[in-house]
Amino acid sequence: MNKNLDNYNAALRWRYATKSFDPSKKIPQDVLDGLLECLRLTASSFGLQLWKFLIISNPEIRANLLAPSYSQSQVVDASHLIVFCRPKSFDPTMIETFVNQTASTRNQSVESLAPFKEYMDKATQNPSFPTEKWMDNQLYIALGNLLSACALAGVDSCPMEGFSKPKYDEVLGLENDNLTAVVACPIGYRLESDKYASLAKVRYPLEKVVSFLK
Amino acid sequence: MNKNLDNYNAALRWRYATKSFDPSKKIPQDVLDGLLECLRLTASSFGLQLWKFLIISNPEIRANLLAPSYSQSQVVDASHLIVFCRPKSFDPTMIETFVNQTASTRNQSVESLAPFKEYMDKATQNPSFPTEKWMDNQLYIALGNLLSACALAGVDSCPMEGFSKPKYDEVLGLENDNLTAVVACPIGYRLESDKYASLAKVRYPLEKVVSFLK
Numbered sequence: 001m002n003k004n005l006d007n008y009n010a011a012l013r014w015r016y017a018t019k020s021f022d023p024s025k026k027i028p029q030d031v032l033d034g035l036l037e038c039l040r041l042t043a044s045s046f047g048l049q050l051w052k053f054l055i056i057s058n059p060e061i062r063a064n065l066l067a068p069s070y071s072q073s074q075v076v077d078a079s080h081l082i083v084f085c086r087p088k089s090f091d092p093t094m095i096e097t098f099v100n101q102t103a104s105t106r107n108q109s110v111e112s113l114a115p116f117k118e119y120m121d122k123a124t125q126n127p128s129f130p131t132e133k134w135m136d137n138q139l140y141i142a143l144g145n146l147l148s149a150c151a152l153a154g155v156d157s158c159p160m161e162g163f164s165k166p167k168y169d170e171v172l173g174l175e176n177d178n179l180t181a182v183v184a185c186p187i188g189y190r191l192e193s194d195k196y197a198s199l200a201k202v203r204y205p206l207e208k209v210v211s212f213l214k
Numbered sequence: 215m216n217k218n219l220d221n222y223n224a225a226l227r228w229r230y231a232t233k234s235f236d237p238s239k240k241i242p243q244d245v246l247d248g249l250l251e252c253l254r255l256t257a258s259s260f261g262l263q264l265w266k267f268l269i270i271s272n273p274e275i276r277a278n279l280l281a282p283s284y285s286q287s288q289v290v291d292a293s294h295l296i297v298f299c300r301p302k303s304f305d306p307t308m309i310e311t312f313v314n315q316t317a318s319t320r321n322q323s324v325e326s327l328a329p330f331k332e333y334m335d336k337a338t339q340n341p342s343f344p345t346e347k348w349m350d351n352q353l354y355i356a357l358g359n360l361l362s363a364c365a366l367a368g369v370d371s372c373p374m375e376g377f378s379k380p381k382y383d384e385v386l387g388l389e390n391d392n393l394t395a396v397v398a399c400p401i402g403y404r405l406e407s408d409k410y411a412s413l414a415k416v417r418y419p420l421e422k423v424v425s426f427l428k
Contacts, residue, residue, distance in 0.1 A: 004225075004366040005248035007218070012255040012359075034219035036424055040417055041226040043361055043373055049418055056427040098416075105416045123376075133347060137375070137397075140351045144358020145226075147257055152218040159257055161351070162337075172427075183351075202312075202319045203254055204263055210250055213270040213386075 011151035013201060018156040018186075020194035021078040027188060031153055032080065035187070038149035039082075044138040046120050048098050050090070051139055052179055054083040054172065061171065068167035069184075074158045079188030083168065084142060086135040088180040095120045139182045150187055160184040225365035227415060232370040232400075234408035235292040241402060245367055246294065249401070252363035253296075258352040260334050262312050264304070265353055266393055268297040268386065275385065282381035283398075288372045293402030297382065298356060300349040302394040309334045353396045364401055374398040 027035075032055075039053050056062055062076045069075045087094065099117045103110045123129060143159055150157040161183055168174070168181040190197050241249075246269075253267050270276055276290045283289045301308065313331045317324045337343060357373055364371040375397055382388070382395040404411050 002245050002248055002367045004221070004368075005245065005252070005363060008363055008366050009248065009251050009255065011218075012252060015257070017257065017261075031216050031219065034216050034223065036420060037223050038219070038226060040420055040423055041223065041415075042358070043229070043231065045375055047231075047416055049423060051423060053424050054427060055424060058427045061427055101418060102416045105414050133350075134375070136347075136351070137354045140354030141358040141361070141373070144256070144355040145362055147355070148359055148362045149219060149222055152222050153216045154218075159355070161259055161348070200319050201255075202261055202316045204315060206250060206254055209254055209263060209265060210267045210269060213268060213272045213275055 008148070008152065012148070014154075015147065015151040015157065016196060016199075016201065018074065018078075018158045018188075018190045018194060019196045020191040021074055021156065021186060021188045022191045023077045025079060025189040027079040027155060031155065035146065035149050035153065035155065038145055039142055042138075042142040042145045044141065045134060046098075046123075047102075048094065048120070048138075050086050050094060050135050051142060052085045052177075053142070054085060056081040056083065064171045065163075065168060068164040068171065069160065070162060072160065072162070074160070074186040075184075077188070078156075078158070078186030080186070082146065082185045082187060083172065083181050084139040084183045084185070085174060085179040085181050086139055088175065088178050090124065090131045090135065091178075092121060092124070095124070136182050143183055143185060146185060146187075155187050156190045157185055157187045160186070222362070222366065226362070228368075229361065229365040229371065230410060230413075230415065232288065232292075232372045232402075232404045232408060233410045234405040235288055235370065235372075235400060235402045236405045237291045239293060239403035241293040241369060245369065249360065249363050249367065249369065252359055253356055256352075256356040256359045258355065259348060260312075260337075261316075262308065262334070262352075264300050264308060264349050265356060266299045266391075267356070268299060270295040270297065278385045279377075279382065282378040282385065283374065284376060286374065286376070288374070288400040289398075291402070292370075292372070292400030294400070296360065296399045296401060297386065297395050298353040298397045298399070299388060299393040299395050300353055302389065302392050304338065304345045304349065305392075306335060306338070309338070350396050357397055357399060360399060360401075369401050370404045371399055371401045374400070
């Protein structure tokens with residue numbers, strides 16, 4: 001068995017959706033930096049990175065998010081609250097911006113990337129293209145990535161879909177920046193008293209979730 | 215900086231959306247087992263695990279998926295093709311099955327889990343609950359997890375959203391099992407000649423994708 005995978009699987013077994021965070025424990029800056037670098041490196045459709053990650057430590061803002069989070073205390077107690085946002089509406093200039101970034105990163109001319117740009121333009125302008133869902137999907141890849149990164153770093157996390165997105169957008173003033181909240185994840189360190197920490201992880205046996213077509 | 219995170223970030227930098235797989239290189243069984251264990255451990259909403267991962271090595275089936283994949287050769291050339299599926303339609307008995315699994319894993323009575331069951335029933339029966347999108351979201355967490363696991367194991371991958379889902383469902387006979395394909399990911403080993411392998415990774419600087427609310 002691959003040693004990295006062993007280590008990774010042990011981390012995934014260690015993690016759980018943390019219900020009670022220790023409000024006194026903060027994630028050290030170097031660890032936070034490492035987690036954000038993971039987020040930045042997340043894969044996305046066409047590589048477009050149509051996202052903004054809000055890293056919220058401000059106690060007042062978090063207090064204002066408590067009611068829209070249906071009083072889930074992780075929002076205020078965790079070391080940091082990460083809110084995964086995407087553009088509220090997609091705009092073809094976002095492709096242009098990305099093509100420019102690609103050209104400068106790879107020391108290529110923008111012109112040489114014209115076929116790539118056209119390909120992305122065509123795909124996203126197709127009337128049946130599910131633009132908003134497609135942007136949301138990418139944020140869930142980032143969430144999966146963050147959960148893994150946290151587990152490897154010994155940082156607790158709690159993915160959260162259950163919150164009022166319109167109210168998050170309002171409290172965070174996202175509309176002005178053409179952003180909207182999709183999913184959230186408080187991160188930090190569990191309270192030793194969190195009874196959920198010691199419960200056995202519930203997963204179906206492999207036979208139920210995997211089928212081999214050989 | 216956390217050593218595990220350093221190692222993880224190096225793996226994320228190594229990975230790229232592999233265009234050309236070496237058809238002669240197969241993932242060893244122990245590594246494949248490790249990757250599937252990662253998938254099995256993926257976090258999901260309420261822990262419900264509403265998914266089925268198809269691990270396809272059969273060459274004929276894969277040849278039949280080539281056209282529905284718009285001729286992306288990774289589908290036939292990679293060591294394995296993973297197709298991420300979810301129930302075509304959600305059924306409240308899936309909550310019951312999960313509650314039974316929880317009871318047996320944790321050595322609890324099913325009755326003691328009644329409030330948890332009721333909570334899940336209520337949430338999923340809300341007329342505004344986006345059942346299909348919600349199930350899809352979880353598969354993208356699994357995809358994010360798989361991409362990371364592969365990178366750590368030195369296995370190449372190529373997340374694929376661009377395929378005909380109805381045709382995948384048809385070729386794979388998914389309807390009979392109340393399943394539908396959501397996203398796919400060929401995994402294996404890159405061809406040394408894949409020119410995409412050596413291109414610089416294009417990511418926006420941290421300032422563009424992260425905002426701190428302190």
